[in-house]
Amino acid sequence: MQRLISVVLLVALAFISFTSPSEATVQPKVEGQPKATALPTISAQAAAIFDLTTGEVLAGINAGQKVFPASTTKVLTALLAIELGELTDMVTISKLAEQQEGTALYCRAGEQYSFQDLLYALLVLSANDVAVALAEHVAGSVESFAQLMNDKALALGAKNSHFVNPNGLPDPDHYTTAADMAKIFVAAYQQPLIREITATRVYYIDLPSGERRALVNGNKMLTEYSGTLGGKTGYTSQAGNCLVTAAQSGSLKLGVSVFKAQGKAVWDDARALLDYGFSHWCNLALIHREQVVTAMSARYGTDVLLRSGDELQITRTKGDEELPVTWELSLDKPLQAPLEAGQVVGHVTYFVAGEEVGAVRACVAHAVPRNWYTYWEVGLAIGCIAISWRLIEGRAKRSAARQPAAPKRR
Known part of the structure; x- marks a missing residue:
């Protein structure tokens, strides 16, 4: 019976925790960028x-x-x-x-x-x-x-x-x-x-x-x-x-x-x-306002789309268009439903060839309510524990009933 209880509890806990948000992936950075040539000669001081x-x-x-x-x-x-x-x-x-x-x-x-x-x-x-x-x-x-x-x-x-x-x-x-x-x-x-x-x-x-x-x-x-x-x-x-x-x-x-x-x-x-x-120089548009950055899971909710709350454009030396652009997502805290549309939950930092060039706000793209089944998960866990307790209690009572009564002393 103890083995049965352990299995039931493990299943319940696994079911509850499967919606934990995944961690942001830190993307690799690469160094190096071309430099501009000398400025033209002018009359100004x-x-x-x-x-x-x-x-x-x-x-x-x-x-x-x-x-x-x-x-x-x-x-x-x-x-x-x-x-x-x-x-x-x-x-x-x-x-x-x-x-x-x-x-x-x-x-x-x-x-x-x-x-x-x-x-x-x-x-x-x-x-x-x-x-x-x-x-x-x-x-x-x-x-x-x-x-x-x-x-x-x-x-x-x-x-x-x-x-x-x-x-x-x-x-x-x-x-x-x-x-x-x-x-x-x-x-x-x-x-x-x-x-x-x-x-x-x-x-x-x-x-x-x-x-x-x-x-x-x-x-x-x-x-x-x-x-x-x-x-x-x-x-x-x-x-x-x-x-x-x-x-x-x-x-x-x-x-x-x-x-x-x-x-x-x-x-x-x-x-x-x-x-x-x-x-x-040229203009590099790294991300536009409202553009989706990534999707993540939220505890007690479904997958969450995160979008940029800002536009990020930078001016770079021509030739930098070919350099790798990477980004890092930093959350203020783990995502947990409910979440409101437009809610700022962190920021996204952008890098060009490993050099940090700017950051934008990471916002929730759509409202994420707390899912009903999360309450059912908790109820399931409590129910499993209660049923297991009743089984143990019932078994104890049956065992006690089967034991012969002690002889009365004269």
Whole structure:
């Protein structure tokens, strides 16, 4: 009987445990990847080529050297203005804004403009008076806005930059680097309105005087380089010609930041760097959002499909398309039903030729209820134990009944 009980219990336990989730397989990694050749010769003092999607600086010339940004400053000004202001706001021009030198909308103190019109004047015309007006509107003063600019730059990883005004007019303490401006531009480009404005060639604004003025974008790349997405120009005598701009070829989006170029050579520099970038790098789509990664078993449930909660694309040197792509799944804890659709249960890390290149969230593709038969399994086990106990108990009673009664003592 004891042997029977042991067999029954083993069968029950095996039946219960067969739904335990399998462990993720760690795939092998392979080292080695090709390198890009030397950058083209340009007139600019500093430059960087960067991935517009991730902000990674792919190559550069003095990319970490401090430079004066001139009006490329206004990319950060626009980003902060959009984050802190409202497009429906009306902005009143101050005396300080009216007094700004250089390129201007020629606003007059006391005039009011729509917030959106001023954003176009800021990035299309590159108006210095408008930059001050927006800064004062969202932060109260130029000084307060400059502090916000520095805080934002630091948060974006632009650690070698310092700003003292919203328009980029010369100041020894107002500087950036080609690599830092790449980070700032990538962050700004996430804003749909900034993408739209920087790609606009001509914008018409109705002035308080009743006049309608055409604002013409000074970024010649929009008309002279195929695939240009947008950008911002800059110039002062100290900064030279500056440009941060981006373009797309196929699925690859690259940006370049160019500082202290020699006159019109800034356009040749940008074209040469973009041409170089598109000829040396490619876009690898490792996984798309909602794409199924793998299937696993869940305790108390059926098989579970895990999908990616994110899209992962990387920019790599051309030739890397042939390198092996591997991945590792890491679960936060063993899968156990019930599970909800979209529930994040871990992450998937991707490797190209053994080098870690990014990770995505691992999400449950469909709801997984706790199966009814799991309760039956527990009941079966309990029932088997109860039946076995009853058998033992019954056998004991029968054995006792068959034994002769002890003689009575006289």
